[in-house]
Amino acid sequence: MAKNWWKILSVIILIYVLTVGLIIEVPSLDVLNETIRNLFFHVPMWFAMIFIFLGGLIKGIQYLHHSNKENASLEDVLAFDHKSNAMIRTGIVFGFCGLFTGMFWANYTWGTYWPDDDPKLHGSAISLLIYIAYLLLRNSIKDEENKAKIAAIYSIFAFVMMLVFIGYYPRTQDSLHPGAEGNPGFNNYDLDNTLKLIFYPAVLGWTLLAFWIASIKYKFYRIKWEKENIS
């Protein structure tokens, strides 16, 4: 129970977000109106994706670092790769969740599921495609160590490109998203701090859930590997 405190915390936080987030009074803003409640789902899911991709990147770098050590066992070294793989796969799922919640939101506020000229949407879609290519890359290599090495290197590239496509590039262009081209950032929407009460816990809750799912995936990959290699 003590080891799983963070899982219990994520459940409590998400129950809070799902209930209070839909009931609480939100600022009454033109165009957004009640759809602003999607802020508690759409944006935190993207944050969770970024954090878990970062985790995948760190594990990939750790694999590269430890794989060169002479006295490192294959089992221990590949554990980093399995963790990286699990985190990145989970991140992709959360990315799609962020994408779909965003499309749902866009339909009600911008009048279309996918506006043609918003760079952040295109950037996020490209980022996800880059990470899907990570999965294809892994599946195309049979040798475990080569697979792990190449996947780790690719994950560095993928993470940097994700930051560029989602974080940097949209801010340099016209965008419908907050924080670009004269649109205020999110703190300007929060006129009475009500949203912050739900938003920040939601980021934590969804992130913890993402890491929980990744931890289960990792254990699954571990058992599968042990079954194939040790027995």
Next chain:
Amino acid sequence: MGKGKYFLIILFTVLQWQKSFADDVFRGMHIDNSLDAKSKVYLVKDLLHKTQALFSNLDSTNHPIISSIYDLYIDSLSAKSVLNLYPSIHKGLAEDYKNEAFVTELNAITGEKEIRNFIVNHFEIGQALKFNQAIQLRLIKSHASSVEVDMMDPMYKQGKLYVVIGVILTIFTVLILTLIRLEKKINQLSH
């Protein structure tokens, strides 16, 4: 596939029902459904006039044609189509207004027919979204509507929102229980 098939069917049905529910809940929230059509049009016009005032502040000229365009555009549409098109009504106008050729064209308008053609030629969705967002956000900062809009949809008051929350919590509970079950199984296998 077995039990999974039934789970998927149930999940799909629930999601479809919830989606139509969400459609009612969220679509009604653009403007309170309890307002009659005339009030809704008044509200939209009110917001448009405020936008026009802001628009004229963006650029030092307050072009008389602009207000005519708005009035003609609004009056020529039904309340429902006004509401549907509301996000798109300011399509590209302010950005275009900085363009000399656009202003020349605007100044050449002398009649109703030309105004209608002007609206058709210039009101494109792509530009609308860009301009609309910037204007809307400026409106957010300065907006004080003369018509009080009750943002709580009647469905909230009837308690149907709690049904929606119940469904969402049920789906979430199923997800968490699945995760717990998977974790237990994996822990058993690893030991």
